[in-house]
Amino acid sequence: MLRKSVILITGANGEIGHGLIERLARQADRAVITLDVTPLDSALRKQVHREITGSILDTNLLERILGEYEVDLVFHLAALLSTRSEITPKTAHEVNVEGTLNLLEFAQRQGESHGRAVTFLYPSSIAAYGLPDVATKEKAGKVKEDEWTHPITMYGCNKLYCEHLGDYYMNHYKQLSAAPVSRVDFRCVRFPGLISAVTVPSGGTSDYAPEMIHAAARRQPYACFVRPDTQIPFMAMPDGVEALLQLASAPRERLTKTAYNVGAFNPSAEEVREVVLKAFPGAQITYKVDAKRQAIVDSWPADVDDCGARLDWRFAPQYDFERAFSEYLIPTIRERYRA
């Protein structure tokens, strides 16, 4: 029996999923199936071949998908983000690690069934880093992929470990067997904080920047939970989605790393506030620092060195700080809330 050839997106109802589905729908050459614990937003439903509501921890469900579809590209986006993971660390570990293990196993078995490697795109995060204090963070500047990888959050530990797990499935799978054959082509982007104009994040610690913008557009007061001088890298969502697609289609022989940093701009919280106030004069943005969430972002780098991505697969973000706000975030968000 012939199985339909599809792309699988897990965690499709999240922020990256929204951007990715819209972008893939424009391409329209491949059918997409989605898996998420919550039903897909109605606007996205018509853009996919099939929506499956269910969990990545449900191995019976994954088994059924394996039997029904031929998958050679997986975007495994499902995860609990950093703040949420600190509230329920054990659940975070289950979803972020066991869920990823299930998907890697799914990809391996898919590949075995059709005889080709399954390309597996995994979004890791700057949470995989852990700098010990603010002075070190300031001194470190642009951090390379293999520096300061001592995460202090459950989410960061999960992401870093899953990068290694992906590398294992691709390069060392069942190395003691007589003829081990890996069928997983694992590719990973370490994302900075992503800012989308069409969705509001939930459960992350980089959320202060997008929350500030969306609150101002809704004319709601906002108390930023980190200090004004807090600095981490950010990226506009369209560039995040392009990064995943570009890495997915890069020739394997060009890739020299398992996980690639990508960066675009790294304003302080106060610089974000200033640009938001300029766009929405009268917005009420104050500071009410949450010491615990502050400690998390203080452990993340102020910027990342993304030379690897730029060299190996020609990554070049379209949106710098100025353009991200003037051409993407502000006009799209204004339109969204006006509507």
Ligand code: AKB
């Ligand atoms: C979070 O804040 O947890 C995420 C991330 C930086 O990975 N946005």
